[in-house]
Amino acid sequence: MDLRDYYRVVSKRWRLITAVTLLVVALAALFTLTSPKVYQARTQLFVSTSAGADSTQLLQGNTFSQQRVKSYADLITTPAVLDPVIKELGLDMSADSLGQKITATVPIETVLIDVLVTDRNPQSAANIADAVGKQFSASILDLERVSDTSPSPVKVSVVRPPSVPTAPISPNPVRNIGLGVVLGIVLGLGTALLRDTFDTSVRSERDVKDATDETVIGGILFDPDAPKHPLIVQSDPHSTRAEAFRALRTNLQFVDAAKHPRSIVFTSSLPGEGKTTTTANLAISMAAAGARVCVIEGDLRRPRLLRYMGMEGAVGLTNVLIGQADLADVLQPYGDTGIQVLGAGQIPPNPSELLGSDTMSRTIRQLEQMFDYVIIDAPPVLPATDSTVLSTITGGVVMVAGCGVVKKEQLNRALESLETVGGNLLGIVVNRIPTRGADAGTYYYGNGYAPLTADRSRKQRAKDRQSASV
Known part of the structure; x- marks a missing residue:
């Protein structure tokens, strides 16, 4: 570890260091008060x-x-x-x-x-x-x-000759408290370093790079307002997060440029890492650049894509796969963006079998001929095998790693699952990157290259909504 690593640990664990120091100082003070005077x-x-x-x-x-x-x-x-x-x-x-x-x-x-x-x-x-x-x-x-x-x-x-002493030599409050402060800081630093060593949580892009050698193709800042406004590219196109999705769109164009995959599966290791919002925002960014995009709600267990996009999906992918509907009949346009959305349809009892069927493979090939990009929002890798099955019949897979949600060993297990079946991993998108603290990500945007944070984005959105109401 170099000095920057120690600084990062102190910045991230300063509350723990302070708590340990105060505890040791309190024990030193208690010892001083209870010790007999000598x-x-x-x-x-x-x-x-x-x-x-x-x-x-x-x-x-x-x-x-x-x-x-x-x-x-x-x-x-x-x-x-x-x-x-x-x-x-x-x-x-x-x-x-x-x-x-x-x-x-x-x-x-x-x-x-x-x-x-x-x-x-x-x-x-x-x-x-x-x-x-x-x-x-x-x-x-x-x-x-x-x-x-x-x-x-x-x-x-x-x-x-001796004189009667007026002050005790022990306990010495100044010495004891001073030693308590020094010992507390040392123990606090040791505890923080030990906890940081055994903490395998992914909290930053750096942690992802430490856990795997796979390429990081994008980083999205954390925004607590995202659940209320998941489609940030549409609701606040000038925000830092919206710019990050456009950067991800650009990076994807250069990943595996020789094969140029047209069907891409977006998945994660665990639920809650932000794969669905990443899929939707990326599709809007691609469509804004003039690409013909089809978004498939491939999570046949807990579908959320249509809900985020404000669409209904009584029929969809499952109806196509079992022969109850034609593909052209279930595709829905998303506003005037040029995006076509294929919802999940009814929840089936055998999602993995349907997604790995020959019908699903033919459906993807058909969509690849109709659109420039076919983006599939797939279930997490570790709870289900759906994404690993889809990775064998699509052009590539993008893994979304949510900071504060997934651990390094879980991310590695998910990547190993894709590697086992021969899935083409295009890269990793680090989502929910902290905007404050030692693990905060710094992104620059705008004519003046001024740093924008999630707080500033929320303030800007509030101003935009206020102006719209006026």
Whole structure:
């Protein structure tokens, strides 16, 4: 992954990253509030030796103190020092337990010992630090005395007596919240990357290209107003989506130019990917360019094409296939566009058998002689075999991939089904491309090459309808 991939993940999953970060920060705040307060008292000891008369003896005494002080820091937490402290203060604990509260350190190249005492009670921390300092001074006099008659050459003095701490050292709200923010962002990014890795949904044209090597011949932006106005090429011919259908029409003219397929099946992997609206809008675009177009409602299970086009279809394709009607009698003109529509007719119990019959093949050949393009709106590939059957008797297949509907593995399975039967895949149309976010598609249109979005298209349609009413 490069920086653009990370940026895309962050842009797409920023809500998840924010939620994880806030959760970790909340846990850090809860930990801070519920953790007991710990206070720390400090005392500092100075180790000295008996001074000599000349500089040589002074230097030797200083070297002796520096060597000794390293061992003294370890002696502070021994029972020899702490047992008297426990007895003096009346503490109900052992020397080992008290030693865990005490930390003794020696600054480099000094004869000083810093003694730090932590306790939940600030006064107790100060009392223990004071008692340890005094007791250690007395213990060193006994330990360093060679005999009862000779004094100890080492003296430990308290140079910084402890004071009662006013603020706890733990928990530290600023540190805990800061760590929570950092840890939350890291966990949020990790969660977002993990989810993006395992998310196989098709959400953009890029995802389709990652899933398959097949050619993408068109991209249609998502428009939530599409169910109300499915024929965007007719209702708003200057919109971005209408221009995308015209671009798809142009691209189809150059796909498989050697064979120039005249009958094309439009299908998808699953229902709801927009194959029917794509079929209808493309047919209108082709007719607007002067082509003779016939649109067949080939979905004999859940036909919707005639409903989108505002037409009735009591008789249609099924009546032709079973010999109840002639082809010329069931073709319906769609307005003054030059498009002829062949509806599905009555829903049969055996759609796959009818669509794969010799009669269907002859019907398509007959229509190819009558029109420049025969476009068939077929059922999705995965729920039914109708489209794979049609792909064997037509010139080619166009797969519509709906962003946010189909997954990569489902798209691949549908493509493999067409490949298994030898279907001629002309390309993939990516539909429902997001207009916002990391997966948004950018399309430019117009004299000024200004970017148009679905929102702008809806506003323009509203203005057009308002002008028409006036």
